[in-house]
Amino acid sequence: MDIPEQARAFLAAMRDRWACKLYDGRALAPEEESLILECGRLSPSSFGLEPWRFVANRPGGQVRQALFEACFAQDGVRTAGMVVAILVRRAEAYDPDGPLVLQRSARFPGGHPVFRADFVGYYEFLKAEGRLEEWARAQAYIPCANMMTGAKAAGIDSCAIEGYKEAEVLAALGFDPDIWRVGIVVTFGRPAEPVREKIREGLKAISEFK
Numbered sequence: 001m002d003i004p005e006q007a008r009a010f011l012a013a014m015r016d017r018w019a020c021k022l023y024d025g026r027a028l029a030p031e032e033e034s035l036i037l038e039c040g041r042l043s044p045s046s047f048g049l050e051p052w053r054f055v056a057n058r059p060g061g062q063v064r065q066a067l068f069e070a071c072f073a074q075d076g077v078r079t080a081g082m083v084v085a086i087l088v089r090r091a092e093a094y095d096p097d098g099p100l101v102l103q104r105s106a107r108f109p110g111g112h113p114v115f116r117a118d119f120v121g122y123y124e125f126l127k128a129e130g131r132l133e134e135w136a137r138a139q140a141y142i143p144c145a146n147m148m149t150g151a152k153a154a155g156i157d158s159c160a161i162e163g164y165k166e167a168e169v170l171a172a173l174g175f176d177p178d179i180w181r182v183g184i185v186v187t188f189g190r191p192a193e194p195v196r197e198k199i200r201e202g203l204k205a206i207s208e209f210k
């Protein structure tokens, strides 16, 4: 079977993406910023609730300095053309009758009554297991991955950043820690270091069909 051209281009972006840890410090073009954020916006979320907020930051200024310190002084955060913190709401926000769920569900066919009937069982399950925030945070990795691959397709490098102090990231960005959690942080920009070779296990070593 022939692999369609679009899929080849997608795979090339996946193959060429690498974790850049030192950038040239230049801001991205507005179109590039928008492209990356659009890749986040189009990402799927559980029940379509879009639990996130993408908080972007350009180079220079106090916010960047505070983010740098909150991320254990990683040079990639200091020098990136754009840093995006993917925040997700705390557990209380997913109440089936709360304002977020009311607003999000109103967009779907059948509105809140239909949505609620579908959602409430899973919500109660997650709540009983104490997993609501784990569920919300896990979702942040989807826009993170899509933004990184989308950026690479546009010739922009990136790195996911798990090395952060959550309270400090929220304080740097001015978000209330009683309402928000950090899902993950991502840096974007043009490299000021050589490309590192991709090291991966072969497909046979990490996958199987049953």
Ligand SMILES: Cc1cc2nc3c(=O)[nH]c(=O)nc-3n(C[C@H](O)[C@H](O)[C@H](O)COP(=O)(O)O)c2cc1C
Pocket: 017, 018, 019, 020, 021, 074, 159, 160, 161, 162, 163, 164, 196, 197, 198, 199
């Ligand atoms: C969830 C996640 C968190 C990461 N956190 C950091 C980080 O805090 N600092 C860092 O330098 N690299 C971080 N990385 C980059 C990884 O080290 C890198 O992606 C991995 O070694 C594979 O290399 P490659 O992306 O160049 O293929 C992170 C990657 C992922 C996926």
